[in-house]
Amino acid sequence: MVHRLSFEAVNRAFCDIMDVPFSGAHYKPFGGKVVLLGGDFRQTLPIVADAGREESIDSSLTCSFLWQHCTVLHLTENMRVVASRESQRSTFGGMPFTEWTLAVGNGNVPGKSFPSNQSTDWIEIPESLLLPSSGNPIHTITSTVYPDFAQRFHNVSYLTERSIITPTNANVTEINSHMLALIPGMPRTYFSGDSLHTDASDPDRLEAEYPTEFLNSLSFNGCPEHQIDLKVFAPIMLLRNLNPSIGLCNGTRLMVLYLGHYVIKGMIMGGTFNGKTVAIPRIVLSVNDYRWPFVLKRRQFPVRLCYAMTINKSQGQTLQNVGVYLPKPVFSHGQLYVAVSRVRTPDGLRFLIMNEDGVPSNCTRNIVYQEAFVDLQTPSS
């Protein structure tokens, strides 16, 4: 979800554009233009660094002055899951799959209290969705989601329909490295060119304080790593909108076809541009993080391997086979709902959950800030 300040910035731009003398447009929301917004408040709220519950809620559109001008319309049918009869057959916590996913999103799955922390937002995942608990967890989850990988690693439809999702980038990296090593051949490595930019009066001091090696070690959400290892046939995800008119959007998945010095060629996996071959150049990405007194400029291919991806990054994807890997529970509103709602049928959804002692478990945390839904009722709904 977009931060409310972004909506407010667009609102101001519209007011400016539409402003002509005596029109009053300047005082109307979006300059008097009708704007259609789509979203699901059960999904994750805007990401605000180090934010607590209040800051997360405050960042959502419902806390903007614009919200009073919005009319809420509800979609009533789950088009993603409804196509499958499978989802109607079995029950999950006594409910059909579609209802169970909504109950997870609404925070209505009965909680399980633990004497140690008295937290009530822990829920049991139905037995039929759990993976067997023996052996190495990375091996268990990868071999379940990617069966017969050695024979099928270059099959584009096989890769298109599956992914492992997990809350943190550290686990994503671990799984991606594991999978890349299973493809024959040596990887091609791309290093970024990193530099810092600052308005400070003494940039030389900052450059001495933050040498290139330090800049190389920095990782940011939504920014490619300093070192990217790739092989032909590996699935990658684009991290920037390069050219939406040909399908190159933030979140587009591609299978690598060619690893050149100046471009990476790939085949788009899924969506309107499925099967289209495209070239991706290196670009300069700017990262402004409040922890550092400079803007990092990183010249790199804006891609990341995507055998596994974070739950947040998986928003918008529809997949046939999803492995939800939870070595630690989710940490923010809506993440568990996003995880359970990526599939068309419950057959394609499997969980591997570890408790704090690293022992497989059937309980996990479901974080739902009920305040996020308070303003969503309309008189007619």
Ligand SMILES: Nc1ncnc2c1ncn2[C@@H]1O[C@H](COP(=O)(O)OP(=O)(O)OP(=O)(O)O)[C@@H](O)[C@H]1O
């Ligand atoms: N009108 C429709 N008819 C048939 N299937 C549909 C329709 N709309 C959506 N779908 C199916 O539901 C899936 C999810 O649709 P879409 O990605 O547009 O929803 P969304 O609300 O953006 O999803 P997300 O939960 O990722 O935010 C699509 O992959 C598509 O298969």
